[in-house]
Amino acid sequence: MSKTAMMADVRRRRIGICGFPPPLRQDLDRTLEELGCLSAHLDGTLQGFGKTLDHYDALLVHANERIHPACLTELLETPKPWLFIGPQDVVLRNHTMHLRADDVLFEPFTPEDLQFRLHRAIVRKASVTQHTASHRSSIFIADDDPNVVILLSSVLGSHGWECHSANNGIETLSQIRSLLPDLLVLDIEMPGLNGFEVLRNIREDPGVKNIKILLLTASCDPAAVEKGSTLGADEYLGKPFNPLRAAGRIKHMLELAPPPRPTSGAFIWVGGSYAGGGKYVGKPESPATGSPDLA
Amino acid sequence: MLESQSRQQPEAPTLPEIPGFTQLRLDYLKRLSQEVTMLDGALASADFNRIRTSGHNMKGNGSPYGFDPISAFGRALEAHARNGQAAEIRATLIELRNYLSHVKVS
Numbered sequence: 573m574s575k576t577a578m579m580a581d582v583r584r585r586r587i588g589i590c591g592f593p594p595p596l597r598q599d600l601d602r603t604l605e606e607l608g609c610l611s612a613h614l615d616g617t618l619q620g621f622g623k624t625l626d627h628y629d630a631l632l633v634h635a636n637e638r639i640h641p642a643c644l645t646e647l648l649e650t651p652k653p654w655l656f657i658g659p660q661d662v663v664l665r666n667h668t669m670h671l672r673a674d675d676v677l678f679e680p681f682t683p684e685d686l687q688f689r690l691h692r693a694i695v696r697k698a699s700v701t702q703h704t705a706s707h708r709s710s711i712f713i714a715d716d717d718p719n720v721v722i723l724l725s726s727v728l729g730s731h732g733w734e735c736h737s738a739n740n741g742i743e744t745l746s747q748i749r750s751l752l753p754d755l756l757v758l759d760i761e762m763p764g765l766n767g768f769e770v771l772r773n774i775r776e777d778p779g780v781k782n783i784k785i786l787l788l789t790a791s792c793d794p795a796a797v798e799k800g801s802t803l804g805a806d807e808y809l810g811k812p813f814n815p816l817r818a819a820g821r822i823k824h825m826l827e828l829a830p831p832p833r834p835t836s837g838a839f840i841w842v843g844g845s846y847a848g849g850g851k852y853v854g855k856p857e858s859p860a861t862g863s864p865d866l867a
Numbered sequence: 868m869l870e871s872q873s874r875q876q877p878e879a880p881t882l883p884e885i886p887g888f889t890q891l892r893l894d895y896l897k898r899l900s901q902e903v904t905m906l907d908g909a910l911a912s913a914d915f916n917r918i919r920t921s922g923h924n925m926k927g928n929g930s931p932y933g934f935d936p937i938s939a940f941g942r943a944l945e946a947h948a949r950n951g952q953a954a955e956i957r958a959t960l961i962e963l964r965n966y967l968s969h970v971k972v973s
Contacts, residue, residue: 730885
């Protein structure tokens, strides 16, 4: 399968990350961001943000002692694909986990390793459970006007999309980092953080950087459109808007591949250290064969 | 001027294909009536910022529900609130209340 086809299958997937210590988290966030995924960190109880594992398309679990024993059963029974990742000796020592995981990945590994195994786990699981490769798109509406939220939620919900909302910028940021929506409808004028500040925060956060954003602006304000575009909004919709057109615009955006977003530089996973500049500095062991093929 | 616009009854729904749209519009008008009552209080306490925000929202949500005149009322309220024009705000609220008491949703 071509790299492009694999990219398409993992793009926009919601990935739950569990048990990775902070330095590794950042590398993993960036890797997933490069792959076009959305990612959220679960706590050691696998209950991060009050979401169940079903919310995610796949899980990456680090091989360490951070996962609460009481949660192992839940992890082992989840229908979602999950990868067990860590140093080879630690992974292999944990028989229960590594034998039940959909795949394992040893450190160090490259983004290509992760992409390949993530893709394979997702596709395999989908074929086993007879699910389609696509998932129900979710849309987050950030607007302090409840009348707009009610109308948009109703219209978008009638298209089969899952809708969530918040009426201020701080709650918006907090919620999208756990919900990982496919698209954010973002009003500019909100209490707390305004829409521009929310936009800036999202584009600087690798875990949610790939969320598509439709900015709601006053139709007569080209300066706002310009500023939103500079900050990374994908499209804008002038208020007042026709809700059917808004739904059409959102449908179009969801069908499009996410645009490439500038990153802070090439990187590669080297088992805990980060090497910038695109140069692989892993161990001599081949990253492409460093993990066992469980096929 | 705004009142003359509001006399074009009944209000023609511009978005007939949205499921449950009629009920959405009825609920919207009910909420707006409560908002107008709140704006009376805000005007009494000279809370122009609250009126401006409400007018701004109204400007953005009237037309999407198929009520273009409400967007026009909102635009007027926002502008008057920015300028601290209490008399104009009072007049606009009277027109808006009158509109809400006559508008029909088909």
